[in-house]
């Protein structure tokens with residue numbers, strides 16, 4: 001997994017609540033048996049004016065000029081700013097894959113849906129929860145300044161704005177450790193093989209019908 | 211010492227299920243929990259199998275896995291296979307991965323094939339006291355059996371395959387108490403939608419929800435599955451209901467359920483799977499069943515829901531700016547004007563199916579409404595998609611297929627179908643659908659399609675009338 005330590009990145013605002021994973025990556029792209037290549041179809045139905053299908057060349061498709069990510073000022077954005085309940089709905093990990101493939105490394109929102117939140121950490125993508133007023137403040141700042149960037153420091157758990165303002169954020173110790181070091185969960189868990197085996201033996205003895 | 215004290219404290223069902231599965235725990239509360247049942251489907255598993263192969267890892271316990279293709283499968287002309295080459299490749303990839311890793315799979319031609327959340331319980335592969343995971347958010351369905359069941363991402367699918375464990379943290383516990391008698395035409399689906407309307411789609415985020423109360427106790431297993439299925443729509447990864455005789459009677463004799471002496475042992479344990487008297491929840495939400503009316507969603511989130519005798523709300527009256535904007539956007543997408551009576555909304559298509567409402571009881575309820583009537587002229591397509599081959603067979607034995615066909619419904623092969631429109635069953639832009647599924651997100655049933663979530667009875671009645679009608683008044 002890709003490590004996450006520091007990021008100084010351009011911020012793109014997506015001012016909607018309840019952005020669901022169907023919107024992040026529509027179902028037709030879930031037919032892929034790969035983990036990569038979803039970036040061009042991130043937010044497909046909002047981003048393009050026509051209907052997208054897997055395997056199609058996306059470069060010639062008509063863009064929706066009203067969709068925020070299509071505005072030139074947000075090109076190359078690495079931080080997505082969003083509202084409450086971001087990533088709700090389907091458990092598809094294709095959603096963080098698509099966000100990562102597009103170039104995002106962090107998402108700042110008022111709240112996240114549980115499964116999506118979890119999936120982000122498995123893919124080197126940092127989801128950050130801030131209070132509604134702070135998110136509001138950031139939306140205003142992004143709108144006011146073209147090229148608005150934020151500096152995220154995972155070790156320190158801070159987000160620094162250009163005006164010197166610093167936002168602290170929470171992250172669970174274990175997840176932080178994995179993200180900072182780019183650790184693979186499976187490898188970590190397999191260090192506990194003996195514990196799993198002894199648990200398993202006990203569990204089967206207690207519930208032999210399983 | 212600590213364990214002893216815990217034992218003495220009144221425990222919730224969630225506490226019991228959690229405690230029984232913790233393999234180890236980190237200082238920050240992150241735990242390794244053991245997984246008893248792993249359900250697998252074609253969409254969220256190929257990258258997990260590929261990960262195993264790349265790392266040269268094996269499946270820890272193949273017997274814990276049951277695989278089935280459901281999302282991509284066609285609901286017509288099954289014998290000819292899958293026409294779409296991309297869908298076909300995904301299903302074939304599941305077949306070859308299952309063969310390679312020695313995993314039990316119900317193939318498309320198998321009568322036991324169906325929606326993963328329908329076949330697990332139907333086979334008795336979901337049992338009380340189990341931890342059940344699947345790369346699918348509606349895994350919460352299985353909690354109806356007093357199991358700890360939740361959806362996981364593909365990386366976690368790979369993790370469970372390789373280690374039989376999942377890294378997770380215990381969440382808070384919420385109790386949703388529904389007491390009283392449901393009115394005529396009011397169903398488990400209406401309970402679920404009413405709960406979501408009350409607490410919102412993020413109301414359960416960070417919680418495991420236990421549904422309890424006399425109304426829940428009175429539901430069949432089918433109804434309980436409908437309620438737990440929608441827990442994720444309230445933001446809760448897991449929904450659950452205590453085990454009782456309804457649970458045990460449902461499971462008896464099912465292919466994967468224990469038999470003989472083991473059955474008796476299991477039943478004795480299952481009887482302990484309920485929240486103790488006096489157990490503490492982090493939050494309690496109460497609903498009076500008698501106040502719940504048939505529900506219809508009007509927007510693009512399941513929390514945008516009203517009773518069928520109500521009206522489309524007016525965003526102008528909403529004080530919260532984020533909510534108002536969302537409502538305005540939803541009405542625009544849905545092509546609806548504020549204050550329109552729900553009963554005046556005319557529909558183009560009807561979908562009866564999905565892991566929420568495609569079990570035998572759902573089909574029976576819809577058939578009662580459809581019997582001797584005909585689908586309205588303005589309804590272009592009304593389809594019934596059974597949840598599994600076995601549900602389909604049972605329905606046919608009861609003659610339900612004939613009732614539907616005579617009424618102008620299409621009778622299809624089992625699968626997810628128009629719940630998410632990954633196969634050919636989809637809405638065209640602007641089309642309006644009465645659907646028994648669980649998500650009304652933009653484009654969920656086809657790009658530009660407009661979904662109204664309802665119960666099977668409400669969907670059948672809408673098909674017959676061409677617009678929503680209050681089934682409690684029929």
Ligand code: SF4
Nearest residue numbers: 348564565626629630
């Ligand atoms: S029926 Fe719908 S919600 Fe259920 S598993 Fe299939 S796609 Fe998901």
